[in-house]
Amino acid sequence: xxxxxxxxxxxxxxxxxxxxxxxxxxxxxxxxxxxxxxxxxxxxxxxxxxxxxxxxxxxxxxxxxxxxxxxxxxxxxxxxxxxxxxxxxxxxxxxxxxxxxxxxxxxxxxxxxxxxxxxxxxxxxxxxxxxxxxxxxxxxxxxxxxxxxxxxxxxxxxxxxxxxxxxxxxxxxxxxxxxxxxxxxxxxxxxxxxxxxxxxxxxxxxxxxxxxxxxxxxxxxxxxxxxxxxxxxxxxxxxxxxxxxxxxxxxxxxxxxxxxxxxxxxxxxxxxxxxxxxxxxxxxxxxxxxxxxxxxxxxxxxxxxxxxxxxxxxxxxxxxxxxxxxxxxxxxxxxxxxxxxxxxxxxxxxxxxxxxxxxxxxxx
Amino acid sequence: xxxxxxxxxxxxxxxxxxxxxxxxxxxxxxxxxxxxxxxxxxxxxxxxxxxxxxxxxxxxxxxxxxxxxxxxxxxxxxxxxxxxxxxxxxxxxxxxxxxxxxxxxxxxxxxxxxxxxxxxxxxxxxxxxxxxxxxxxxxxxxxxxxxxxxxxxxxxxxxx
Numbered sequence: 001x002x003x004x005x006x007x008x009x010x011x012x013x014x015x016x017x018x019x020x021x022x023x024x025x026x027x028x029x030x031x032x033x034x035x036x037x038x039x040x041x042x043x044x045x046x047x048x049x050x051x052x053x054x055x056x057x058x059x060x061x062x063x064x065x066x067x068x069x070x071x072x073x074x075x076x077x078x079x080x081x082x083x084x085x086x087x088x089x090x091x092x093x094x095x096x097x098x099x100x101x102x103x104x105x106x107x108x109x110x111x112x113x114x115x116x117x118x119x120x121x122x123x124x125x126x127x128x129x130x131x132x133x134x135x136x137x138x139x140x141x142x143x144x145x146x147x148x149x150x151x152x153x154x155x156x157x158x159x160x161x162x163x164x165x166x167x168x169x170x171x172x173x174x175x176x177x178x179x180x181x182x183x184x185x186x187x188x189x190x191x192x193x194x195x196x197x198x199x200x201x202x203x204x205x206x207x208x209x210x211x212x213x214x215x216x217x218x219x220x221x222x223x224x225x226x227x228x229x230x231x232x233x234x235x236x237x238x239x240x241x242x243x244x245x246x247x248x249x250x251x252x253x254x255x256x257x258x259x260x261x262x263x264x265x266x267x268x269x270x271x272x273x274x275x276x277x278x279x280x281x282x283x284x285x286x287x288x289x290x291x292x293x294x295x296x297x298x299x300x301x302x303x304x305x306x307x308x309x310x311x312x313x314x315x316x317x318x319x320x321x322x323x324x325x326x327x328x329x330x331x332x333x334x335x336x337x338x339x340x341x342x343x344x345x346x347x348x349x350x351x352x353x354x355x356x357x358x359x360x361x362x363x364x
Numbered sequence: 365x366x367x368x369x370x371x372x373x374x375x376x377x378x379x380x381x382x383x384x385x386x387x388x389x390x391x392x393x394x395x396x397x398x399x400x401x402x403x404x405x406x407x408x409x410x411x412x413x414x415x416x417x418x419x420x421x422x423x424x425x426x427x428x429x430x431x432x433x434x435x436x437x438x439x440x441x442x443x444x445x446x447x448x449x450x451x452x453x454x455x456x457x458x459x460x461x462x463x464x465x466x467x468x469x470x471x472x473x474x475x476x477x478x479x480x481x482x483x484x485x486x487x488x489x490x491x492x493x494x495x496x497x498x499x500x501x502x503x504x505x506x507x508x509x510x511x512x513x514x515x516x517x518x519x520x521x522x523x524x
Contacts, residue, residue, distance in 0.1 A: 022365040085365070257366065264366035268374030276382060287386055294390045298397030306399075314400070318410075319453070321394050322417040325387060329422040330446075333438050336429025346365040 004074045005341040008066040009278055010271070012077050013057040016044045019084040019346075021267040022259050025246040047083055050117075051076040051110050072103030079110045083118070085349050091123040101130060108133045129175050144182040149205040152214040164208060165190050165198035286328075293324055372426060376419070383422070387415050 006015055020040040034042075048054045053069070053076050061077060062068015069077065075095065082090060092111065096104035108124070115122045126133065134140070140157050142150040150157055158174050166181045167188040180186040182205075189198055199208040209215055229235070246258055259267065276283070301317045391411045400406060425442055432438035451457050452466065 019365065259366070261367060261370060264370035265374045265377070268366060268370050269377045272375050272378030273381070276378060283382065286382075287389070290386050290390045291393065294393035295397075298394050301394075301398040303397075303399045317394075317398055317400075321391075322414040323450075325390065325414065325418045326421040329418060330425050330442070332422055332425045333429040333442060334435060336426055337435050337438070340433070343368070343371055347368055349365045 003341075004078045005345050006061040006063070006074070006077065006081075007271075007275060007339060007342050008061055008063040008068060009275055011058050011060055012048070012053065012069060012073075013044065014271070014274055015061055015077060016047065016080055016084060018267060018271045019081045020044060021270070022257075022264060022346075023084050023086065025258065043084065047080040050113060051080055052106075053077065053080070072099055072106060075099060075103070075107050076110055079107070079114065083114055086118065087120070087349070088118075089121045089123075091125075093125050094127060095124070096126055096129070096133075105130065105132050108136050112136045126175070129173075131173050131175075134173070134175050140178070142178050142182065144202040144205055147202045147206040149182070149202070149209050150178070150214070151209075151218060156214070160212065160214065162190070164205075165193040167191070289328075290325075297321060297324065368430075372423070372430060375426065376423065379422075383418065384415070387411075387418055391415075 010018075017040060020043060024036055024040050024043070045054070048057060053073050056069045056073055056077075060066060060068040061074060068074070078095075096107055099107060108126075108129070111122055111124065114120070124137070134154055137154050139152060140150070140154045141148060142157070150160060152160070154174070157178055158168060161178065161181050162168060164181075166177075167190045168177050169188070172180070182202075184200070187200075189195070199205045257264070297317070297320065301313060304314055304317070388411065391407075391414055395407055395410055396402070400410065424446075428438045428442035428445075432441065448466075452462060
């Protein structure tokens with residue numbers, strides 16, 4: 001997830017309430033005695049506190065045009081929204097774009113908290129991350145032209161590339177150094193070394209990584225995990241059972257949604273209604289416009305005669321009066337475009353059976 | 365989080381409280397200013413028809429907004445369809461002047477013959493044109509059209 005696509009005219013609280021109303025677990029997934037509403041309110045307040053944005057609960061989310069919360073806060077709203085889905089594997093693509101250094105750090109800290117608390121797997125790709133951000137991760141992967149040239153603990157990455165013969169510059173952050181090693185124009189070799197005795201093409205770097213101890217550890221970890229998964233079906237069963245229990249009434253067993261279709265319509269209706277109710281300018285202007293147009297038509301066709309003389313005008317009036325409203329509703333095309341991005345994002349947030357399978361392979 | 369199909373349905377439901385009151389005010393003003401037939405039946409038939417036309421055409425435009433990804437395409441293509449619906453609603457272009465090969469937009473006429481001078485006889489049946497359903501009505505379903513009702517009532521009140 002790279003951009004913050006939200007409905008700008010909803011408040012932060014409403015945004016999360018909607019997400020929770022489509023994703024809150026059914027009676028099987030909640031503690032006994034906790035209603036759906038209580039559950040949602042508790043989880044929402046918890047998320048807001050955890051990400052330190054409780055004060056924005058009744059502020060509009062906003063965007064480029066609508067005044068709302070700040071950029072960093074909006075990022076955290078995105079995280080909170082993602083957290084409500086309780087997805088077990090998440091990927092974030094360059095999500096700190098446009099954030100200042102301290103907000104970017106806050107954002108990654110939020111991800112770290114989410115990963116630890118919910119026991120999930122999080123993939124993040126970042127540009128220009130500082131040392132503070134870098135050290136929060138469990139594993140770092142360096143890619144060069146699609147080839148994996150390092151995958152292992154962040155603390156050992158610098159030493160690995162120094163051993164290969166790349167020189168690290170003073171005051172250079174680890175991430176910049178790692179990225180620099182893949183760039184022929186940027187990298188520098190250690191004194192006395194050159195491209196002749198240092199692996200410097202993507203292929204050579206990949207070969208070097210495959211020969212390293214990091215790769216061996218990785219492979220043995222992977223083999224151990226796969227063996228464990230084959231012998232211990234318990235985790236998989238538990239995961240399937242948990243997904244089933246979460247389903248609310250009306251959602252089919254095989255459906256990727258937590259909520260049935262009628263429930264989805266209900267949740268969306270509440271959200272759309274809130275959106276319209278908050279758009280006071282639109283309400284007032286549309287009512288005034290309608291009254292104005294009605295008066296205009298009324299004056300043009302004022303007191304039609306009840307004889308045959310009024311026949312033709314009457315037909316015109318009956319045709320024109322609905323027609324004006326139809327022209328008015330033509331603006332709906334534009335409204336549909338506005339909410340398009342948010343819909344595309346939210347429609348894709350579902351658990352696909354194939355995704356569940358992959359996920360079982362990745363959980364560690 | 366939800367199916368795409370849930371969105372337009374929810375959107376329409378959420379809009380009804382606003383559009384219903386808006387169109388109601390609009391209809392009251394027009395109806396009583398122009399002194400259309402002042403009976404309960406007359407007014408409610410008028411209101412029902414205008415509101416249904418509004419809802420159907422709103423859904424029509426929203427459909428284009430949902431099918432196409434950019435505003436330009438959606439708007440242009442919706443106008444192509446809308447112009448045909450408008451012209452073949454049976455008001456601008458009289459039935460006799462309509463192109464035979466475009467009748468599927470609005471109607472076909474049942475009962476050819478009988479009257480030798482007129483090839484087509486009423487009542488027409490409507491296919492895909494919501495505006496025509498509203499303004500002319502469907503004789504075969506015994507739903508009286510707005511126009512028919514008003515011409516009929518006008519005749520009655522004139523005679524009294």
